[in-house]
Amino acid sequence: MPNVMIRKNDAGDLLFYVAKKDMEETIASVELDDAEQWGGAVELTDGSRWYIDPISPPPAFPTTLRFKRGDE
């Protein structure tokens, strides 16, 4: 369950940054992303899948959240 910092890049995409692993990837898709909640299964552009319990109301980015690996 790594701590992940989510921030927006210049193009407006969400970046998924894990400081400990030195990994920065763009988020390809988020399961739930509307005015009420944000989260669920998250897929990155490198194909890896992560999961976070939906947060309501949606968090303001940048923020640090704890994710689970999606394939568990």
Place this chain on the structure above:
Amino acid sequence: MSALTREETQALIQEVLEVYPEKAKKDRAKHLAVNDQSVEQSKKCITSNRKSLPGVMTVRGCAYAGSKGVVWGPIKDMIHISHGPVGCGAYSRAGRRNYYVGHTGVNTFGTMNFTSDFQEKDIVFGGDKKLDKLISEIEGLFPLSKGISIQSECPIGLIGDDIEAVAKKKSKELDKPIVPVRCEGFRGVSQSLGHHIANDAIRDWVIGNRDGDESFQVGPYDVAVIGDYNIGGDAWSSRILLEEMGLRVVAQWSGDGTLSEMELTPKVKLNLIHCYRSMNYISRHMEEKYGVPWMEYNFFGPTKIAESLRKIAAFFDETIQANAETVIAKYTAEYEAIIAKYRPRLEGKRVMLYVGGLRPRHVIGAYEDLGMEVVGTGYEFAHNDDYDRTIKEMGNATLLYDDITGYEFEEFVKKVKPDLIGSGIKEKYIFQKMGIPFRQMHSWDYSGPYHGYDGFAIFARDMDMTINNPCWKQMQAPWQQSAEQEAAPLAASA
């Protein structure tokens, strides 16, 4: 020699790898690559930030070097104690040429060395008492210091001294910030982790110091310059450009920087980072906690300067944007004259670079402005995100090498035959003795500044005087020269 094709470069890498034992070959192969601009993510072609192989010659430093030398060292009004044996502090003292203004030994301490000079008894009985005494002595001798940082050397972590407890106690006693930094040299694979640890120490001990204190008058055009280490005066030649644009530079981390500047940084409107590798962690933290956006910029060479000035201006209103154009226009004649003077002398020269964590990609633009071509580049301690940024800057089919070994670098140079190598002091004399012009790109070979328009003039002059130095034609003893070679200089002088 014309540029190598992709196949030739690949063959070159294979040839160089040939001498290694099977296991080492497999490992090193991952760190050498042929650049391909179509690759989006560098991790598909190159591995970085991994432990160096035992037995190969690496030029990497340690976590202590990253923290004391790079991030904390240039904070001029604090005293940085090299806590542990005397050598680490002595050998890292003042070699980096990060300039500052102030009276050394009175209110600034940049080129001084403070160490606890561990002896056997300190290892056996612990060094906390010694540290306590040392801090009191510092306070007595240098009362104008604004704070103290304790930079751990390897033994501190090995014997388990509690420097945090000492720091807390003394901090209360002296009413000054005392920052313990757990940057023992054995941590991590290179100095890169030292940068991260030092950034985390700043986050925990410095950044929040003025939360809730509104006495600082904030302006709409406040920026902080982060990760410009003022090598030979770089930060000053960058700062004037930003100020001419109408921005107010509140803080200069960590070239000519002070503790209070660092504390004020969360109040600025925009953080400008030059050295992404060593300072991105704290910028990310400030973005998250204080909502201060950050951007990378590059002040090497007129093309990149103009690009960066416009990018910075785009964050602000139209006045600043107009000012940015004025600044660029103001210096146009100046840099065009420099290009007109030096480009004919440098056109088509090929450069190989191997520096720390930022310059291998940042200086490419400056070389291209002079008509030179970078044919190989690599980093000592970069991570994947640095290579992501490098791939786009470099030409196709050029060499990329991560944590290159002494042997590989020499072999590449023998085959690629560059006209100039830019690397560190450890490589300098090997290549000069091989007869190849060399610039020391860590400390600008005792020259500088190289940032900004003023710096570009010095950069161009330095590259010219290195490459076109007549000494490179004198590499062969006169009695070993053939008849034609002997005739050539005579004809030229006639």
